Amino acid sequence: MKRCTNCWTDNPDDAERCQKCGRVFDESWSHNKNYRLYWRAIGGGLVVGSIMAIVGYFLFGASNTLAYGMISIPFVVGCIGTVLSYREEADSTNSLVNALAAGLIVGCAVVMGLFGFAFFSGDTAPVMMVILIPGLAIWALFGGILGTVINAAIESGKKSTITITVILIASIALIVYGAYMFNVNANYENGAYGSMYDLNFVDIIQPEADAYLNAPYNTSEERLSNLNKAKVKYERMLNITVGTQPQVDEMIGNSTSSIKKEYALAMGQYLQLKHDYCLEMYTGIQSEINGDTAEAQKHYKNARNLIPKIQSQNDQIKAIINKDQSFKNYITEKRDDAKKYSGRHSSENMTFTPS
Structure with a gap:
């Protein structure tokens, strides 16, 4: 056996x-x-x-x-x-x-x-x-x-x-x-970080563009040169706002809580205002380059009228973030990372001075 x-x-x-x-x-x-x-x-x-x-x-x-x-x-x-x-x-x-x-x-x-x-x-x-x-x-x-x-x-x-x-x-x-x-949370995080990262470039480029637009000049040729330089930068900002929309849509579609949804929708409105501002400025610069000063001033005025709305929307976003401390910590961390990397790569994103 x-x-x-x-x-x-x-x-x-x-x-x-x-x-x-x-x-x-x-x-x-x-x-x-x-x-x-x-x-x-x-x-x-x-x-x-x-x-x-x-x-x-x-x-x-x-x-x-x-x-x-x-x-x-x-x-x-x-x-x-x-x-x-x-x-x-x-x-x-x-x-x-x-x-x-x-x-x-x-x-x-x-x-x-x-x-x-x-x-x-x-x-x-x-x-x-x-x-x-x-x-x-x-x-x-x-x-x-x-x-x-x-x-x-x-x-x-x-x-x-x-x-x-x-x-x-x-x-x-x-x-x-x-x-x-x-996967949903990862997509939301990607959208939150990506939208902040892109919008930081708009904030980096805008002072450079406005410096050309407001620079003193002695001749019409000098003014035209400055306008063309400002136009390149506003065109870049306009393209960024268009390219950032999918990131915001990703946030909206992957919100898993009410505060995430509220923040994503507020960011969408903020992005739209920034897009409208850049579009008005770009159109105004193009009109001035073409010699239509009156049309240019109309678009510049439209852009100035959007500034208080942009600031108000930004304040609303801050208020939303402050509703929940854990969400505030989450957004603050993503915002700090986005600022760090956008600042590091600013020279790679068409913030150059065109000739």
């Missing part, structure tokens, strides 16, 4: 594995319970993960599938790999090893796909992207932990199986929702 060293059950001499726990009697390294990989079980998990990725691609698009599936897919792959490998050998530790192996395969596949996409797109993917491999493997291991619970539930009866299935579905839903909320 062969006695199993795992559960101490007696088995026939010719048995290859324990009839009770499934322990393999072959003690070679390839059959050791800590290293035994069941490729059918791993493959089953990978097949389900691939189906999830394909369905996600057609339903939500490639970028959303990558963002939300980065956690849920390896989690499900690890869970299924654990459940199926346990059917091959009733050993929870070895089942988790199979889940980890499946996660490593998913991680390698994702990283290779991203590197390949970057290569064929003519870009260079950051080497640090390889950190996704152990990251995805860990999520597969988490799925494997749930798989071990499912295995225990299956052994204890149908009612437990139904219960654990509900838990599995709820877990996947919570993971996807968590990834979605993380």
